[in-house]
Amino acid sequence: MIIYQIYPRSFNDSNHDGVGDLPGITAKLDYIQSLGVDMIWVGPFFKSPMRDFGYDVADYRDVDPMFGTLADFRILLAQAKQRGMGIMVDMVMSHTSDEHPWFKASRQKSEGHDDWYLWADPKRDGTPPNNWMSVFGGPAWQWDAGRRQYFFHTFLSSQPDLNLHCPAVQDQVLAEMEFWLKEGVAGFRLDACIHLFQDLELRDNPPIEDSSRALHPYGWQEHEFDKYRPEVLPFLERVRTLLDVYGAFSVGEVGGDNALPVMGQYTRSGRLHSAYSFDLIRSDRSESHVRHVLTELQKHITAPGLACVALSNHDVARVATRWGEGREPQAHAKQMLALLACMHGVICLYQGEELGLPQADVPFERLQDPFGKAFWPKYKGRDGCRTPLPWNSQAPWGGFSTTEPWLPVDPHHLTLSVEQQETQDDSTLAFARAIFALRKARPELREGELRFLTNMPRGVLAFSRMLTQGEELRCLFNLSDKARQVSFSADGRVVVSQHAEVRGDMLTLEPSGFCLYERVLTPSCTQQVDITPLLESANQQERQEVFG
Numbered sequence: 001m002i003i004y005q006i007y008p009r010s011f012n013d014s015n016h017d018g019v020g021d022l023p024g025i026t027a028k029l030d031y032i033q034s035l036g037v038d039m040i041w042v043g044p045f046f047k048s049p050m051r052d053f054g055y056d057v058a059d060y061r062d063v064d065p066m067f068g069t070l071a072d073f074r075i076l077l078a079q080a081k082q083r084g085m086g087i088m089v090d091m092v093m094s095h096t097s098d099e100h101p102w103f104k105a106s107r108q109k110s111e112g113h114d115d116w117y118l119w120a121d122p123k124r125d126g127t128p129p130n131n132w133m134s135v136f137g138g139p140a141w142q143w144d145a146g147r148r149q150y151f152f153h154t155f156l157s158s159q160p161d162l163n164l165h166c167p168a169v170q171d172q173v174l175a176e177m178e179f180w181l182k183e184g185v186a187g188f189r190l191d192a193c194i195h196l197f198q199d200l201e202l203r204d205n206p207p208i209e210d211s212s213r214a215l216h217p218y219g220w221q222e223h224e225f226d227k228y229r230p231e232v233l234p235f236l237e238r239v240r241t242l243l244d245v246y247g248a249f250s251v252g253e254v255g256g257d258n259a260l261p262v263m264g265q266y267t268r269s270g271r272l273h274s275a276y277s278f279d280l281i282r283s284d285r286s287e288s289h290v291r292h293v294l295t296e297l298q299k300h301i302t303a304p305g306l307a308c309v310a311l312s313n314h315d316v317a318r319v320a321t322r323w324g325e326g327r328e329p330q331a332h333a334k335q336m337l338a339l340l341a342c343m344h345g346v347i348c349l350y351q352g353e354e355l356g357l358p359q360a361d362v363p364f365e366r367l368q369d370p371f372g373k374a375f376w377p378k379y380k381g382r383d384g385c386r387t388p389l390p391w392n393s394q395a396p397w398g399g400f401s402t403t404e405p406w407l408p409v410d411p412h413h414l415t416l417s418v419e420q421q422e423t424q425d426d427s428t429l430a431f432a433r434a435i436f437a438l439r440k441a442r443p444e445l446r447e448g449e450l451r452f453l454t455n456m457p458r459g460v461l462a463f464s465r466m467l468t469q470g471e472e473l474r475c476l477f478n479l480s481d482k483a484r485q486v487s488f489s490a491d492g493r494v495v496v497s498q499h500a501e502v503r504g505d506m507l508t509l510e511p512s513g514f515c516l517y518e519r520v521l522t523p524s525c526t527q528q529v530d531i532t533p534l535l536e537s538a539n540q541q542e543r544q545e546v547f548g
Contacts, residue, residue, distance in 0.1 A: 002436055003088065003251070003348040004037040007314045008045055008067055009053060010388045011351055013401035020388070020400070022068040026076045031418065033083045035354055036436035039249070040080060041088040041189050043314065045073070049099050051158045051370065054090075055191065056097035060176040077184055086186025088249070093173050094195040095159045102172075103160050107146055118152040118163045119144075120202055131204045132226045133218040137374050140226070154195045154226070156370060164196050170235060174242055181242070187249030190239070193266060193275070194256055196232045199225035215379055228262060236271040249273050251308050251346065260296040267305025274346050275301075276308035281316045285323035287461045287479045291452065294463075298344075298450065307345040311336055312353050318385050321359035326481060330356055331512040333428045334435075334498055335477060338514050341435045342465065342475040344450040352389055352413075354432035355421060360387040360410035368407060383407055390417040438496065438516075444473045457484045460509065472519045478509035485509075492517040 012024030022045060032040060044054030045067040054064070063070050077087050096103055105113035120129040120141070128141035128150050134157075141150040142157040151160045162169050177188065205221040214220050236252075243250055252275040254263045259277035266275050279293045297307040311319040324332040333356030340347050362383045367373055372381015388405045390398030390413045398409045398417055421427035439445045444465040453462035459480025466472040473495065478484050488507040494500075499513030507515055 001038045001249075001346045002036055002439070003039045003041050003308070003346060004032055004035060005041045005043070005310075005313060005348055005350045007043045007351060007386055009043075009406060010386050010400075012389065012391065013403070013405070016402045017066075018401050018403040018405045019066055021066065022063065022072040022076050026072070026079050029076075029079050029083055029085070033085060035349070035433055036440055037085055037349075039086045039088050039186055041251075041348070042076075042090065044090045044092060046092075049097055049158070051097070052156055053368070055092055056095075056099075056156065056159045057092050058097040058099045059101075061179050074183065081184070086249075088187045088189055088251070089180050089185050090191060091177060091180075091188040092191045093162070093164075094192045095154060095161045098158045098160055102162075107144060109147065112168070115163055115166050116169050117160045118198060119147065119149045120152070121149055130202045130225075131221070132198075133205075133216075133221060135218055136371050137216050137218070152198065154192070161195070161198070164235060165200060165231065170238065174238060177239070178242060181246040181248055185248065187243070187251070187273075190250060190252045190272070193232065193236075193252040193254055193272075194227040194259075194262065196235065197229035198227070199229060201225075215375060223256065227256065228258065233265065233271065236266060240271050240273075243273075251276060251348075260293070261300050263297070263307065264300030264302070264305070267301050267307075269304060272305070274306040274308040276310055276348065278316065280309060280311055281313060281319070281322070283322055285479060287459050287477075290461055290479065294344075294450065295452070301345075307343075308348055309340065309343040309345060310348040310350065311340055312350040312385065313348070314350065314386055315382050316385065317359045318350075318357060319353070320356050324358070327512050329358065330428055331499060332356075334431045335512045335514050337428070337432050337435050338475075338496070338498070338516070339461075339477055341439045342445060342463075342516070344448075344465070347439075349432075349436075350385075354429055355390075355413075355416045355418065356428035357390075357413055357416055358410075359384040360408075360413065362387065362407060362410075366408050387413070390414055392419040393417045435496070442473060443467060444471050448473070456486060460484050460486060462486070474515075474517050474519065476507070476509060476515045478511060478513045481511055483508055483510050483513075489517075489519060491519055 006025060009020050011020040012028050013020050014024040014027055015021060045063050046057045047059035047062045047064045048054050048056050049058060063073055080087050102113060102116050106116045128139050132140040134140040134153060136155050140152055142153055143150055153160050164170055203225045205223055205225055208220055208222050211220040250272045252266050252272045254266060254275045254277050259279060263275040263277055266272050301307050319336050320333050364376055367381060367383055369381035369383045372383060387407045388400035388409050390409060392399035393414045395414060397405055398414050421429035444467055448465035448467045451464050451466060453464060456462045459478060461477045461479055464472050464474045486507050488502050488505055495516045495518055497515040499510035500515040501508045
């Protein structure tokens with residue numbers, strides 16, 4: 001499965017108010033379809049005060065007017081289905097906005113809602129009940145003068161955490177999900193799964209041994225009691241039972257330093273279909289790191305569970321910049337797309353990744369992200385990966401809107417616009433279409449086992465994708481800064497490569513080089529796919545519709 005992640009505020013603005021919207025997505029469905037996408041993950045579009053840009057939900061069953069209407073969503077859903085794509089809703093289950101009616105009722109101790117959020121009395125000296133810290137900085141407890149209690153918030157103080165220990169809260173959250181399932185959504189991306197439950201004894205988190213790399217005090221603790229709680233597992237089983245009624249799919253977000261084994265727990269039979277972590281969207285681009293992550297995923301996630309692999313998303317610097325220092329930008333972008341296309345399980349492409357967009361430079365005065373504002377300049381926040389998508393090269397807003405957008409369009413992005421890349425046969429966009437078409441054409445890439453190849457030089461990530469019938473595709477990526485040589489099978493046939501040269505029994509891979517080649521066992525058991533026509537058709541496909 002190939003998922004395309006859309007950050008709706010920055011995808012396409014149809015009503016020219018500077019913010020992307022649901023009709024804007026509908027207008028570009030042909031473009032999305034041309035990438036070979038199966039599922040579209042649409043970021044939160046629920047009614048919200050937007051203090052965390054939609055991840056603070058005030059009404060789960062209504063579309064914020066900024067993004068359109070429920071009728072607009074139904075049109076998007078229907079149009080996507082006509083093109084063979086499903087819509088995945090970004091479900092925020094761990095917390096709401098403080099403007100949600102549930103929190104207002106809980107704040108007033110209204111009957112039936114008194115315990116819907118995590119409330120706690122102060123210590124005798126008036127301080128918070130324990131040492132838990134907020135991800136966004138400072139204590140995770142906010143005093144409420146009306147109730148004369150603290151409420152817990154993992155993120156902003158305007159995002160109080162739900163008390164999912166309460167059966168009524170679980171029932172209500174599932175009811176909110178079922179509302180969208182009845183509308184016909186194909187699945188959910190489940191936000192912040194590790195934060196769904198907290199220790200009801202409110203025990204202090206122990207300190208971490210080495211806090212030298214921590215951005216702020218949240219990183220000074222081992223989060224033993226405010227996340228990763230075992231109570232989440234039976235709740236995920238309830239979620240899965242509901243999803244199975246509608247044949248819907250699930251991807252859970254699993255963050256933190258212990259994410260890989262937790263992903264395995266969350267994707268066991270009867271729980272989530274898939275999960276993703278942040279382990280491949282960190283700064284370490286070494287072959288050893290990537291190999292370690294893939295090895296751990298294979299170790300912990302077993303069938304029927306699936307890993308969901310992403311190299312970029314709306315919370316981290318784009319991979320073109322994060323792993324691209326010292327590399328030729330277009331070659332590096334293509335290598336990353338090829339690597340993603342060769343991954344086992346579900347893969348997720350973030351908007352603009354198909355264009356090779358680098359991280360945008362957003363000046364402090366234009367910053368919107370509260371996380372970035374709090375820790376500038378040590379941490380510049382998440383706005384650099386959230387800037388508007390450039391549909392054409394016209395300054396200053398690249399066809400995203402006719403009004404100044406909510407975030408600036410980076411001038412460097414204009415030369416990488418969709419319109420400009422559509423005219424280039426060797427563009428990153430053309431390559432993205434071709435490499436994902438190759439993934440769909442090769443059952444080894446979709447379904448095959450991933451086995452690492454041995455005796456490789458340092459910096460070369462090498463593995464095979466193999467089916468039990470004997471079909472094998474070998475995938476080699478030079479992630480180092482220097483040329484590397486590896487042995488090449490005499491029975492090998494190159495399917496697609498970049499910065500790679502075969503001479504006799506040796507394959508030379510330059511920096512950003514990669515080579516996918518098949519082992520020719522017998523003519524009858526080898527499926528040949530020539531990527532050249534894939535590149536040509538990808539460049540021509542849907543060109544007019546993109547700008548219609």
